[in-house]
Amino acid sequence: MGSAQRVSGPDGDWMVRTVPGSQAVKTYRCPGCDHEIRVGTPHVVAWPADEYGSAEDRRHWHNGCWQARGRRGPTRRWW
Numbered sequence: 001m002g003s004a005q006r007v008s009g010p011d012g013d014w015m016v017r018t019v020p021g022s023q024a025v026k027t028y029r030c031p032g033c034d035h036e037i038r039v040g041t042p043h044v045v046a047w048p049a050d051e052y053g054s055a056e057d058r059r060h061w062h063n064g065c066w067q068a069r070g071r072r073g074p075t076r077r078w079w
Helices: 063-067
Strands: 005-009 012-019 043-048 059-062
Touching: 043 063, 059 063
Parallel strands: none
Antiparallel strands: 005 012, 012 043, 043 059
């Protein structure tokens, strides 16, 4: 996996790391659409920038859901 990049947006500051499909070895639930991110699916991991290193605050998002988060927001309260 690549290193995390700090991203600033209207919803705050985030640390974001891309996960290539070849390194996606577990199934996660995307907070943007509430659907599964299946094994082998490229996606992003994001967490609040002020919580760097806290695994409990990390969420795995589909790439499209992460890009659309400003328009849709999470499907339920994750943070």
